[in-house]
Amino acid sequence: MTSVLVVDDDATMLRVLRTTLARRSFAVVTASDAGTALRLAAGRRPDAVLLDLGLPDLDGLEVLQSLRAWSSVPVLVMSGRTGVDSRVAALDAGADDYLVKPFAVEELAARLRAVLRRPAGTDTPDRVDVGAFTVDLRAYRVTRAGGDPQEPAVHLTPTEWRLLAMLLRNPERLVTGRDLLTEVWGGQYVKRTNYLRIYMAGLRRKLEPEPSAPRHLVTEPGLGYRFLP
Template identity: 40%
Template sequence: MKHKITIVVIEDEKNICNFIETTLSTHGYKVMSAYTGKDGLSYIASVCPDAVLLDLGLPDVDGMDIIKQVREFSSVPIIVISARTQESEKVNALDKGADDYITKPFGTDELLARIRTALRHSQLPGSPGGSPESVYKSGDLVINFDKRLVTVGGTDIHLTQIEYKLVSLLAQNAGRVLTYDYIINQIWGPYADSNNQILRVNMAHIRRKMEASPAEPKYISTEIGVGYRMKESD
């Protein structure tokens, strides 16, 4: 019998919880729902799910505290689902260890896509069962990590070392939003200036080289005030 992927949903609004549960069950997931943070933490610790969907506005515990507590004992993918739209809230959740953030209201396709992305990244090298992907492909864009080669429509794109590192980092986390601070830390190191001007300049150069219309990017989207997200691989 095939193992069903288990997802814990921590959401106190029962209509939203029922919608998520029905959607995921229909697509073959096993769902465990909790209406309080306490119950949700208990499920995560006892069941060891494959992913967690977490509302921040819970009646007993703030969702930010749930993220912090879970990260003390588990690397399970956490996708925040919240009505909080402030950029600072999104950045805070991601910096505390959430893998992604969906703002209510959201559709079925977006929810399923974010779950697939989170599950795929939980299987990357360094995770149990992980295996490296040597090529990223989305439409005409192909990145061969082994050869350090970037092409669009078969044409080589000449990137500087920093530009390639940025593109590679985003592609290896395709579908996930990476915060400005995370990217700066990964590319320039922990002691780099947190001012993201240098990051924006490099991203502008990358888009001019890779995108047919840099003002309307096809491959790398900006999550305003939060960070960047590379389009999912085909």
């Protein structure tokens, strides 16, 4: 059966979608907050995600950006936010479709089938070595390669995770500054190149043996950045 993760803080909506999608032969798992949703997405690997934007612990756009850091799973946003800016922001963040609440369940099911028919991208490997560190994109954990499992993990912020993961899933390829800004912060931030300088400096301090002379997270002046394994 095709599996679907439904993320919404409205218990009634979760019950309705669980019942109606199950009748249409979908295997449904639900989450009412962002933390649970991200854990289920990593652990269950659903075939699609239905995502509400108004979650209690994290905005749905941040959940979407976190998913896109490591997965190409189809994401259908369902939200009461009706403005064009909200739809554009969700699509720029990586949503495959956007459905405004309230909606007919028949339309939701049709849009879900449509995004599932689209060719899937290639998921990032779960674990990638960056010099002396191993980055586990599935567990959101960075540890020293070959080190003590009990050793404290390197802490990365959500923004650092999204930035790093986009580079890791494009090894040795130039990723333009514009693409990074659009993917991590949204299309309205394409001129905020200072964001990239600040966050890349933070990542290098945490992962590079010599942050001032990076070997793995390399700048291509005037163009963007490149991850060298």
